[in-house]
Amino acid sequence: xxxxxxxxxxxxxxxxxxxxxxxxxxxxxxxxxxxxxxxxxxxxxxxxxxxxxxxxxxxxxxxxxxxxxxxxxxxxxxxxxxxxxxxxxxxxxxxxxxxxxxxxxxxxxxxxxxxxxxxxxxxxxxxxxxxxxxxxxxxxxxxxxxxxxxxxxxxxxxxxxxxxxxxxxxxxxxxxxxxxxxxxxxxxxxxxxxxxxxxxxxxxxxxxxxxxxxxxxxxxxxxxxxxxxxxxxxxxxxxxxxxxxxxxxxxxxxxxxxxxxxxxxxxxxxxxxxxxxxxxxxxxxxxxxxxxxxxxxxxxxxxx
Amino acid sequence: xxxxxxxxxxxxxxxxxxxxxxxxxxxxxxxxxxxxxxxxxxxxxxxxxxxxxxxxxxxxxxxxxxxxxxxxxxxxxxxxxxxxxxxxxxxxxxxxxxxxxxxxxxxxxxxxxxxxxxxxxxxxxxxxxxxxxxxxxxxxxxxxxxxxxxxxxxxxxxxxxxxxxxxxxxxxxxxxxxxxxxxxxxxxxxxxxxxxxxxxxxxxxxxxxxxxxxxxxxxxxxxxxxxxxxxxxxxxxxxxxxxxxxxxxxxxxxxxxxxxxxxxxxxxxxxxxxxxxxxxxxxxxxxxxxxxxxxxxxxxxxxxxxxxxxxxxxxxxxxxxxxxxxxxxxxxxxxxxxxxxxxxxxxxxxxxxxxxxxxxxxxxxxxxxxxxxxxxxxxxxxxxxxxxxxxxxxxxxxxxxxxxxxxxxxxxxxxxxxxxxxxxxxxxxxxxxxxxxxxxxxxxxxxxxxxxxxxxxxxxxxxxxxxxxxxxxxxxxxxxxxxxxxxxxxxxxxxxxxxxxxxxx
Numbered sequence: 001x002x003x004x005x006x007x008x009x010x011x012x013x014x015x016x017x018x019x020x021x022x023x024x025x026x027x028x029x030x031x032x033x034x035x036x037x038x039x040x041x042x043x044x045x046x047x048x049x050x051x052x053x054x055x056x057x058x059x060x061x062x063x064x065x066x067x068x069x070x071x072x073x074x075x076x077x078x079x080x081x082x083x084x085x086x087x088x089x090x091x092x093x094x095x096x097x098x099x100x101x102x103x104x105x106x107x108x109x110x111x112x113x114x115x116x117x118x119x120x121x122x123x124x125x126x127x128x129x130x131x132x133x134x135x136x137x138x139x140x141x142x143x144x145x146x147x148x149x150x151x152x153x154x155x156x157x158x159x160x161x162x163x164x165x166x167x168x169x170x171x172x173x174x175x176x177x178x179x180x181x182x183x184x185x186x187x188x189x190x191x192x193x194x195x196x197x198x199x200x201x202x203x204x205x206x207x208x209x210x211x212x213x214x215x216x217x218x219x220x221x222x223x224x225x226x227x228x229x230x231x232x233x234x235x236x237x238x239x240x241x242x243x244x245x246x247x248x249x250x251x252x253x254x255x256x257x258x259x260x261x262x263x264x265x266x267x268x269x270x271x272x273x274x275x276x277x278x279x280x281x282x283x284x285x286x287x288x289x290x291x292x293x294x295x296x297x298x299x300x301x302x303x304x
Numbered sequence: 305x306x307x308x309x310x311x312x313x314x315x316x317x318x319x320x321x322x323x324x325x326x327x328x329x330x331x332x333x334x335x336x337x338x339x340x341x342x343x344x345x346x347x348x349x350x351x352x353x354x355x356x357x358x359x360x361x362x363x364x365x366x367x368x369x370x371x372x373x374x375x376x377x378x379x380x381x382x383x384x385x386x387x388x389x390x391x392x393x394x395x396x397x398x399x400x401x402x403x404x405x406x407x408x409x410x411x412x413x414x415x416x417x418x419x420x421x422x423x424x425x426x427x428x429x430x431x432x433x434x435x436x437x438x439x440x441x442x443x444x445x446x447x448x449x450x451x452x453x454x455x456x457x458x459x460x461x462x463x464x465x466x467x468x469x470x471x472x473x474x475x476x477x478x479x480x481x482x483x484x485x486x487x488x489x490x491x492x493x494x495x496x497x498x499x500x501x502x503x504x505x506x507x508x509x510x511x512x513x514x515x516x517x518x519x520x521x522x523x524x525x526x527x528x529x530x531x532x533x534x535x536x537x538x539x540x541x542x543x544x545x546x547x548x549x550x551x552x553x554x555x556x557x558x559x560x561x562x563x564x565x566x567x568x569x570x571x572x573x574x575x576x577x578x579x580x581x582x583x584x585x586x587x588x589x590x591x592x593x594x595x596x597x598x599x600x601x602x603x604x605x606x607x608x609x610x611x612x613x614x615x616x617x618x619x620x621x622x623x624x625x626x627x628x629x630x631x632x633x634x635x636x637x638x639x640x641x642x643x644x645x646x647x648x649x650x651x652x653x654x655x656x657x658x659x660x661x662x663x664x665x666x667x668x669x670x671x672x673x674x675x676x677x678x679x680x681x682x683x684x685x686x687x688x689x690x691x692x693x694x695x696x697x698x699x700x701x702x703x704x705x706x707x708x709x710x711x712x713x714x715x716x717x718x719x720x721x722x723x724x725x726x727x728x729x730x731x732x733x734x735x736x737x738x739x740x741x742x743x744x745x746x747x748x749x750x751x752x753x754x755x756x757x758x759x760x761x762x763x764x765x766x767x768x769x770x771x772x773x774x775x776x777x778x779x780x781x782x783x784x785x786x787x788x789x790x791x792x793x794x795x796x797x798x799x800x801x802x803x804x805x806x807x808x809x
Contacts, residue, residue, distance in 0.1 A: 058417070108371075108372065116372075180697075181679055181685070181689065184693060184696055185677070187638060188635040189537050189700075190700060192635075193696050193699075193737065193741055194678050194679065194696075194737070195677045195678075196677065196678070196733045250445055252445060256445065261636070262677075264566075264633065264635070264636050265633070265634060268583070268630040268633060269630075271566070271568050271630075272568075272581065272630055276570075277567075277568045277569055278568045279566070280565060280568075281563070281565045281566075282563070282564075284449040284450055284451075285450065285451075285560070286449060286450030287449070287450075298445075
């Protein structure tokens with residue numbers, strides 16, 4: 001009997017860990033439909049659906065076989081076959097920009113038994129347009145590419161082979177130019193006049209601890225045990241929109257709560273209710289546009 | 305109990321759990337063994353004629369396992385042929401067992417992807433040795449994430465055995481190779497990966513553009529001063545107080561370089577012995593130093609134990625720290641750089657709970673992805689935004705005016721701008737915000753007008769009893785009172801307005 005129970009416990013543990021792992025690793029995108037539109041003379045190609053902004057840096061854009069062709073590989077992506085049944089699109093709402101777009105979904109199984117899924121789409125433009133990922137216009141519900149006429153020089157590891165490593169990030173060195181809008185949003189009192197209050201707080205829980213299932217456990221604790229207390233104190237509905245592991249394998253010593261500028265109070269309430277010690281910081285300016293959630297919780301090493 | 309602990313089965317189960325976890329973590333975060341065809345071909349060309357464990361590489365071929373999984377096969381000068389998986393190649397480059405020809409280094413910037421780069425070490429040396437300034441950009445999860453400081457370069461060195469980080473590695477397992485000593489007294493250690501990324505980012509400046517200020521020394525804190533409580537926003541009853549941090553020289557950087565964070569600490573209550581959560585508000589000052597003892601304050605409004613500390617985790621950083629009651633912290637602090645070698649940290653207090661509570665407005669119902677601010681996300685200025693920003697600007701301008709008559713007149717103009725904003729609104733949130741600001745103004749204005757008229761009549765009485773009031777001025781006050789009468793909310797206000805109108809007539 002004892003042997004049976006220990007074997008059973010072991011199996012259950014294995015199943016739990018596998019499930020946790022698969023939950024944390026297999027997030028991605030789903031393409032529902034696309035739109036082409038022109039904004040201040042710059043055309044944009046936008047895919048609507050469900051996206052994981054944390055996976056945007058893995059999108060690979062390369063020049064196709066001709067100068068007017070661009071190939072984009074979207075890893076961890078599926079196509080919604082009901083909403084987007086066509087694979088070769090030749091008629092566009094906005095004529096004169098794109099000639100053809102072809103979509104291909106690829107699902108493979110590796111020898112380890114893992115499922116790899118990706119979507120490759122190739123765009124042929126009438127002029128020499130090049131697709132650039134527009135992170136400002138991309139979030140969890142849309143993925144936008146700007147169609148730029150002049151090809152942006154990509155930083156290449158081996159120039160002759162044209163392999164893309166990373167986009168160059170050049171820091172703005174001169175005095176920071178603050179627009180009237182930014183000025184208004186930066187001051188806490190004027191910002192009060194610009195933000196609306198809302199009754200739903202979208203929270204993402206990300207794992208930044210060595211424990212693989214920490215984000216999942218944290219989200220369960222937040223959703224089942226603390227939800228009512230938090231909602232009552234905040235006056236907002238708590239909505240967990242994303243649970244995943246951190247891409248860059250960061251291990252944070254303490255759980256970190258990133259909040260938008262107008263959500264300090266909500267973040268403080270979260271920190272008060274949650275067990276353990278937390279660090280609260282406004283979302284860095286560089287990540288502000290990419291964040292589709294109101295609060296991002298990076299579960300740190302201190303969460304047990 | 306001991307029998308159970310010493311039971312062999314417990315040991316076996318523990319060991320099994322540990323092994324499972326180890327295996328799972330390996331497969332989840334391990335560096336890939338295979339790559340794409342394109343990358344494999346490029347990598348083979350890079351590795352050609354390099355050295356593997358001091359043996360020259362004769363040639364490198366690309367091989368594949370499945371349709372997508374490519375690896376390399378190397379032929380060495382000693383005649384041996386070896387199968388090279390990508391994870392092994394990365395390990396050998398980290399331990400210098402695999403060296404490229406022509407003084408280059410192979411780098412893998414990500415621990416998850418087989419994307420690679422080639423660091424031209426000679427280019428790096430030339431760049432760093434001719435640099436007069438270094439653009440330090442703070443990394444992910446640092447409180448200063450993605451912010452940059454331009455620091456003066458003092459000396460570049462290749463790490464030697466006596467250096468503290470010699471042969472030590474970063475979190476990706478890459479060895480530190482170089483050290484850059486900066487004029488402000490800090491040191492930056494670089495791996496090949498860092499050097500590659502810094503070259504890509506053009507972080508070494510041989511010539512500094514005219515509009516860029518290079519920080520050559522740290523800002524040294526001299527003292528802390530209290531700034532007393534004063535009204536900030538009479539419409540919402542928001543009060544402001546502050547702490548002025550005085551430095552030894554001008555602060556040559558922008559206010560956004562001084563971020564804030566709130567840190568929760570569980571401290572033991574000496575009376576009960578229980579752990580209690582305490583919140584500390586911290587303002588970070590990079591490139592700063594505390595050279596002597598700086599006295600803080602025990603209390604300043606809702607701040608407790610205000611003190612200035614040296615950051616022990618980061619070089620040349622000081623932290624202004626204060627204990628706060630989270631219930632009192634409704635608005636975040638705001639940093640201002642003054643012209644008197646100081647930084648003022650403004651704190652705000654208000655008893656108005658509606659500032660942070662969701663209103664019962666239909667427009668506030670979060671159905672799907674409703675916008676969080678009145679501004680459109682695409683940074684384009686719409687007609688509404690122009691009108692609304694004008695109104696907000698006028699409200700702030702009015703609040704800074706000492707003359708209450710001028711202040712009321714500016715509020716009247718702001719009301720017109722809010723009306724224009726409401727007329728040009730295109731989404732619910734915009735019209736809701738414009739009307740909300742209008743209502744706040746209308747609610748406060750009767751009180752302001754009554755006080756203004758009372759003070760004006762009192763001033764006239766004090767000036768002279770013989771001279772008659774300027775009819776134009778009386779007319780203006782009467783006009784203000786008519787407006788106040790329309791929006792007076794209490795019986796007391798109505799009575800006061802009637803009395804004042806009769807006096808003016």
